Amino acid sequence: xxxxxxxxxxxxxxxxxxxxxxxxxxxxxxLVKEMMKSRKEEDNESGxxxxxxxxxxxxxxxxxxxTEVDLNRCFSRDALNSPLLDxxxxxxxxxxxxxxxxxPKGSPxxxxxxxxxxxxxxxxxxxxxxxxxSDWISMHIxxxxxxxxxxxPMRYIHFDLPQDESYSLDSVGKHGFAMEIGPxxxxxxxxxxxxxxxxxxxxxxxxxxxxxxxRVFEGGFVDVFTLVKHLxxxxxxxxxxxxxxxxxxxxxxxxxxxNPGDPLFQTFSGETMPYNxxxxxxxxxxxxxxxxEKGIALSLSRLRRVKIPAVCATSExxxxxxx
Amino acid sequence: xxxxxxxxxxxxxxxxxxxxxxxxxxxxxxLVKEMMKSRKEEDNESGxxxxxxxxxxxxxxxxxxxTEVDLNRCFSRDALNSPLLDxxxxxxxxxxxxxxxxxPKGSPxxxxxxxxxxxxxxxxxxxxxxxxxSDWISMHIxxxxxxxxxxxPMRYIHFDLPQDESYSLDSVGKHGFAMEIGPxxxxxxxxxxxxxxxxxxxxxxxxxxxxxxxRVFEGGFVDVFTLVKHLxxxxxxxxxxxxxxxxxxxxxxxxxxxNPGDPLFQTFSGETMPYNxxxxxxxxxxxxxxxxEKGIALSLSRLRRVKIPAVCATSExxxxxxx
Numbered sequence: 001x002x003x004x005x006x007x008x009x010x011x012x013x014x015x016x017x018x019x020x021x022x023x024x025x026x027x028x029x030x031l032v033k034e035m036m037k038s039r040k041e042e043d044n045e046s047g048x049x050x051x052x053x054x055x056x057x058x059x060x061x062x063x064x065x066x067t068e069v070d071l072n073r074c075f076s077r078d079a080l081n082s083p084l085l086d087x088x089x090x091x092x093x094x095x096x097x098x099x100x101x102x103x104p105k106g107s108p109x110x111x112x113x114x115x116x117x118x119x120x121x122x123x124x125x126x127x128x129x130x131x132x133x134s135d136w137i138s139m140h141i142x143x144x145x146x147x148x149x150x151x152x153p154m155r156y157i158h159f160d161l162p163q164d165e166s167y168s169l170d171s172v173g174k175h176g177f178a179m180e181i182g183p184x185x186x187x188x189x190x191x192x193x194x195x196x197x198x199x200x201x202x203x204x205x206x207x208x209x210x211x212x213x214x215r216v217f218e219g220g221f222v223d224v225f226t227l228v229k230h231l232x233x234x235x236x237x238x239x240x241x242x243x244x245x246x247x248x249x250x251x252x253x254x255x256x257x258x259n260p261g262d263p264l265f266q267t268f269s270g271e272t273m274p275y276n277x278x279x280x281x282x283x284x285x286x287x288x289x290x291x292x293e294k295g296i297a298l299s300l301s302r303l304r305r306v307k308i309p310a311v312c313a314t315s316e317x318x319x320x321x322x323x
Numbered sequence: 324x325x326x327x328x329x330x331x332x333x334x335x336x337x338x339x340x341x342x343x344x345x346x347x348x349x350x351x352x353x354l355v356k357e358m359m360k361s362r363k364e365e366d367n368e369s370g371x372x373x374x375x376x377x378x379x380x381x382x383x384x385x386x387x388x389x390t391e392v393d394l395n396r397c398f399s400r401d402a403l404n405s406p407l408l409d410x411x412x413x414x415x416x417x418x419x420x421x422x423x424x425x426x427p428k429g430s431p432x433x434x435x436x437x438x439x440x441x442x443x444x445x446x447x448x449x450x451x452x453x454x455x456x457s458d459w460i461s462m463h464i465x466x467x468x469x470x471x472x473x474x475x476p477m478r479y480i481h482f483d484l485p486q487d488e489s490y491s492l493d494s495v496g497k498h499g500f501a502m503e504i505g506p507x508x509x510x511x512x513x514x515x516x517x518x519x520x521x522x523x524x525x526x527x528x529x530x531x532x533x534x535x536x537x538r539v540f541e542g543g544f545v546d547v548f549t550l551v552k553h554l555x556x557x558x559x560x561x562x563x564x565x566x567x568x569x570x571x572x573x574x575x576x577x578x579x580x581x582n583p584g585d586p587l588f589q590t591f592s593g594e595t596m597p598y599n600x601x602x603x604x605x606x607x608x609x610x611x612x613x614x615x616e617k618g619i620a621l622s623l624s625r626l627r628r629v630k631i632p633a634v635c636a637t638s639e640x641x642x643x644x645x646x
Contacts, residue, residue, distance in 0.1 A: 033564065034591040063615070121508045185444045185508030187612040191571040191589045241356065248514040266514045268357040289510040292386070 007136055008314035011212045012112040012175070016051040016102050017201060019117045021072050021169050022290070023059025026189040027181060027197045028117025034198075048212075050205065051111065055098060055169060058090055063187050065290055066091055072116075075171050077164040080105060098169060105172045106163065113137065114173030115204060117197060120182035121289040123252040125153030126200055130177040131166045133158045137175040137211075139222045139308045144207040145200055152196055155255055157284065157301065158226040179204075183252070186289050216312040225255065225282055225301035232295040234265055234273060243267055246287045246297060254284045258300070265297070330459055331637035334535045335435040335498070339374040339425050340524060342440045344395050344492050345613070346382025349512040350504060350520045351440025357521075371535075373528065374434065378421060378492060381413055386510050388613055389414055395439075398494050400487040403428060421492060428495045429486065436460065437496030438527060440520060443505035444612040446575040448476030449523055453500040454489045456481045460498040460534075462545045462631045467530040468523055475519055478578055480607065480624065481549040502527075506575070509612050539635040548578065548605055548624035555618040557588055557596060566590055569610045569620060577607045581623070588620070 017035065019028030036052050054060060056071045068089035074080070080099050084092070103110045118129075126149070128142045139156065146154050157180075163171065170176030179200055184193040211217065233242040244265035250258070258264075259280045265273040281300040285291060340358065342351030359375050377383060379394045391412035397403070403422050407415070426433045441452075449472070451465045462479065469477045480503075486494065493499030502523055507516040534540065556565040567588035573581070581587075582603045588596040604623040608614060 030565075030568075030591050038592070121511050183508075185506075185612055186510065187615065188444055188508075188610055189565075189568045190574060190610065191568045192574070194568055194591065195571075195589075195593075242353075242512075245353075245512045245514045245517055248518075251513060251515070266518075268353050268517065269361070270518075287511055287513065289508055292510065 006216055006310040006312045008312050008316070009137060010112070010316060011313045012137065012208050013212070014051065014111040015113045015115070015205070015208060016053055016111045016173065017115050017117070018053040018055045018169055020057065020060040021055035021116055022065045022070075022118060022186075023056050023061070023067075024063050024065050024186040025117070025119035025184075026063075026187065027119050027184060027194045029054070029060055030189055030194060031117060031197055031201065035201075048209065050115075051102070053098070053101070055116070056091065056094060058094075065186065068092075071095060072168045074167070075099065075105060075169055076167040077106065079167065095169075099172055102169075103172045111173045112175060113208070114170045114176035115201065116168065116170040116176070116178045117201070118178050118180040119184045119186065119193065120180055120285065121185055122254050122284065122286050123183045124180060124254045124284055125155065125182070126196055127155050127157050127180040127284070128177045129157045129159065129170075129180055131159050131161050131163065131171060133160075133224045133226065133306050135175055135177075136308055136311050138177045139306070140211075140217050140311055141204050141207050142177075143220060143222060143308070144217075145203050148203045149196070149199055152200075153255075155284075156222050156224050158224050160226055211311070211313050214313060216310060219308050219310040221305050222308055223303060224306045225284065225303050228281055228300045228302050230296040230299050231264075233292070233297040234267070242292070244273060247272060250283070250298075251287060254286050255282050257281070258283045329539055329633040329635045331635050331639070332460060333435070333639060334636045335460065335531050336535070337374065337434040338436045338438070338528070338531055339376055339434045339496065340438050340440070341376040341378045341492055343380070343383040344378035344439055345388045345393075345441060345509075346379050346384070346390075347386050347388050347509040348440070348442035348507075349386075349510065350442050350507060350517045352377070352383055353512055353517060354440060354520050354524065358524075371532070373438075374425070376421070376424070378439070379414065379417060381417075388509065391415075394418060395491045397490070398422065398428060398492055399490040400429065402490065418492075422495055425492075426495045434496045435498060436531070437493045437499035438524065439491065439493040439499070439501045440524070441501050441503040442507045442509065442516065443503055443608065444508055445577050445607065445609050446506045447503060447577045447607055448478065448505070449519055450478050450480050450503040450607070451500045452480045452482065452493075452503055454482050454484050454486065454494060456483075456547045456549065456629050458498055458500075459631055459634050461500045462629070463534075463540050463634055464527050464530050465500075466543060466545060466631070467540075468526050471526045472519070472522055475523075476578075478607075479545050479547050481547050483549055534634070534636050537636060539633060542631050542633040544628050545631055546626060547629045548607065548626050551604055551623045551625050553619040553622050554587075556615075556620040557590070565615070567596060570595060573606070573621075574610060577609050578605050580604070581606045 019032030071091040074095035244267040247263035247266045264275040286298045342355030394414040397418035567590040570586035570589045587598040606621045609621040
């Protein structure tokens with residue numbers, strides 16, 4: 001250990017891999033189906049295998065993001081605990097089922113890790129999206145994938161929300177993140193994106209196996225992009241129609257620094273609208289299809305380097321630090 | 324004229340530019356809205372302006388391809404003339420309205436030209452899709468755009484169907500074609516694709532203006548890709564789920580020659596499936612989002628060069644050949 005402190009964390013005995021939380025994000029849908037099929041063929045039901053979940057089968061069947069409300073916004077503490085109305089949308093009912101299967105969120109019974117598979121139309125490569133910048137498990141898995149897949153652009157995105165307010169399926173686990181890969185149009189599966197996701201999941205499961213087997217993982221650094229704010233499209237005051245698209249010089253340049261004065265939008269009549277913020281920030285989710293309705297043209301983040309400690313597994317239920 | 328025969332064709336007095344025939348193909352939606360807005364601002368209602376149509380407002384509002392049935396399959400002679408049921412889908416009703424506005428199809432009252440704007444997730448550049456390889460008007464406009472926009476990959480696709488069976492909105496005009504531009508995810512507008520469409524439409528209108536003003540356009544050659552057949556994805560016999568995606572070596576290579584034995588699909592477990600046809604053909608609509616449900620993974624075409632004559636405008640109602 002070279003004198004480095006190692007944080008000993010509980011083993012990851014129960015891991016869930018979820019696809020189709022958004023039913024038109026097809027890499028995850030087909031990857032989870034393929035994993036289910038392989039397992040059936042191998043007739044291998046060992047306890048070390050992940051729980052495989054098709055999160056929103058109804059939306060998946062229709063190849064829609066969701067049928068009534070966005071399932072991946074239904075997992076905040078309040079949303080999960082509010083009284084159920086008779087006319088509750090399908091996704092609200094489904095979120096309770098998933099919380100029962102993988103949670104209950106915040107309880108000792110929840111699975112150890114949820115990896116929720118997503119696609120984006122944005123040119124984001126492979127991203128982890130997590131609510132913590134000090135979840136050493138998620139960050140070590142990220143570091144492992146970066147090492148194993150050096151040709152894939154990879155970033156760690158941090159949504160800085162308290163656990164109660166965290167709203168996505170991956171927040172149900174003790175650890176969790178969305179594995180978000182793009183660019184891929186929704187409703188389409190591209191071999192290269194599918195294969196990247198498949199490799200990413202396999203390397204994650206490999207890491208978990210090594211971790212549970214007692215391997216000590218050295219510390220290091222992770223570059224973390226913390227969400228600062230969202231920007232909406234310019235819109236017509238009366239119709240609320242968008243009146244501009246992402247500027248061609250910004251399109252596909254997710255994570256490249258956006259400086260005050262840089263081209264941001266191009267109106268449909270051809271004018272350039274510059275970024276009028278005061279701070280240089282890193283954009284992501286540039287021109288994501290599903291966010292038009294949410295009023296998000298892109299998100300902006302601040303980058304910083306986070307030091308992560310060495311980690312190893314313990315059979316204890318709580319973290320222990322050893323030297 | 325250098326002794327070249329010129330075909331004199333009736334002037335194009337009434338031209339329609341349609342967007343949103345598929346409500347989630349956004350370049351056409353926003354281009355038609357922008358053209359409507361400019362016209363309003365200029366307060367310019369001269370007769371030489373095109374008719375502007377938002378074809379499927381209900382699907383556009385929901386950002387869906389269609390609400391009940393695919394509007395762009397509702398314009399065959401049979402479909403337009405079959406008795407209307409009380410429970411007719413919205414798009415069937417809408418197709419009658421559009422036929423009344425721009426047609427009736429096949430009658431002397433139909434508009435002279437329909438340009439219907441579409442987007443595809445396939446890497447197809449700018450394509451004209453037409454039912455004729457001897458519609459000199461459409462082919463001359465195509466040739467004009469190719470000359471004016473040399474940086475844009477441009478192809479002329481021919482669906483070899485008799486007029487009665489032609490099923491798309493553009494078939495309602497005396498001349499007509501779909502202007503299909505990609506790659507762009509459905510539900511997304513990308514500045515570069517929008518701008519290409521805007522330029523394409525402007526050059527088309529310029530050509531029509533010159534043609535109507537008496538300019539003689541020299542003959543030449545157009546490379547025509549005639550549809551031969553569609554290929555479906557490999558599917559699971561019982562669930563009908565696809566079990567493979569377009570092979571990464573074929574993805575985005577629309578119009579590049581596909582030879583027998585070339586990689587065609589990659590299964591979700593990683594195996595390559597080759598093209599087992601006997602003839603080398605040119606693929607297009609490779610991995611188009613909307614065609615998963617239609618059972619089309621890609622279409623195959625045969626390429627040949629078509630000679631087109633010089634053309635000029637006449638005030639007569641029918642074509643005349645002059646030397």
